[in-house]
Amino acid sequence: MSGAASAIQAGCHQEIVKLDGVSFSYDSQSILQGVSFTIMERDFVGLIGSNGAGKTTLLRMIVGLARPQKGSVTLFGTPAGQFKDWNLIGYVPQRSHFNPLFPATVREVVLSGLYGRKKLFRRLSREDVERCEDALAALKIEDLGNKRIGALSGGQQQRVFLARALINNPKLLILDEPLTGIDIETQHNFFQMIQHMHQRHNITFLMVSHDMDMVRSYLGEEPKEKVGKLSFYVRHSHDLEDCRGTDLLHSLRKEG
Numbered sequence: 001m002s003g004a005a006s007a008i009q010a011g012c013h014q015e016i017v018k019l020d021g022v023s024f025s026y027d028s029q030s031i032l033q034g035v036s037f038t039i040m041e042r043d044f045v046g047l048i049g050s051n052g053a054g055k056t057t058l059l060r061m062i063v064g065l066a067r068p069q070k071g072s073v074t075l076f077g078t079p080a081g082q083f084k085d086w087n088l089i090g091y092v093p094q095r096s097h098f099n100p101l102f103p104a105t106v107r108e109v110v111l112s113g114l115y116g117r118k119k120l121f122r123r124l125s126r127e128d129v130e131r132c133e134d135a136l137a138a139l140k141i142e143d144l145g146n147k148r149i150g151a152l153s154g155g156q157q158q159r160v161f162l163a164r165a166l167i168n169n170p171k172l173l174i175l176d177e178p179l180t181g182i183d184i185e186t187q188h189n190f191f192q193m194i195q196h197m198h199q200r201h202n203i204t205f206l207m208v209s210h211d212m213d214m215v216r217s218y219l220g221e222e223p224k225e226k227v228g229k230l231s232f233y234v235r236h237s238h239d240l241e242d243c244r245g246t247d248l249l250h251s252l253r254k255e256g
């Protein structure tokens, strides 16, 4: 392998998330015990486990909404407690946690993803508005921008939440049961779209799903690791030519 190629390859295989001996309890109820797992750049990780196994809790620890009582979480090489580049991580929580009466338009929901927690109440720049329009176009929902989010179908809402998660051009996308409650055809299209992002746009994925057929069809029959009640299925995208940095929204839009 040439020096340049090996340098690119090394750059493609950074540790994105490292869980080391992570334990978590709610009051006296122990949810996770000693979970260790590493997500490498360009992995697609499917996280499977029965109801109540602690999948959402694990995701919440990775996005900084909960802290482990034991063990450590490292994000892009930085301990989670000191991590500040939250725009590198896009998170789509379970749709069942969304209040359908939430009084916001699609455009407002997508814009609320900008730079996460820091700049929520600042004035929007022209670039912010362009990024929002790019995100809407990439997810093919530009005609829904002024609609109220609660008035959309489940599949359309899921696209809105994905657009919100993509607006900062993240390197890691975390999806909590994105396929639940939407019809089979829309599920299939949504899964195709995220596979495309994984293979063509170098995005690293962590996705919780109960749909074993879809998980196995893309990630293989056997989990790479089992930790307690959690199973981690993994597929890595290898193509070297995919390693160049891309602005996901622009390239998705260009491809149509």
Ligand SMILES: Nc1ncnc2c1ncn2[C@@H]1O[C@H](COP(=O)(O)OP(=O)(O)OP(=O)(O)O)[C@@H](O)[C@H]1O
Binding pocket: 026, 031, 049, 050, 051, 052, 053, 054, 055, 056, 057, 058
């Ligand atoms: N805020 C909370 N306070 C107390 N217990 C909680 C809280 N959130 C979750 N739990 C409990 O923690 C356990 C793990 O919940 P979690 O949502 O992480 O599981 P899960 O694997 O994502 O489940 P599901 O597949 O049903 O979404 C469950 O028993 C749940 O009742």
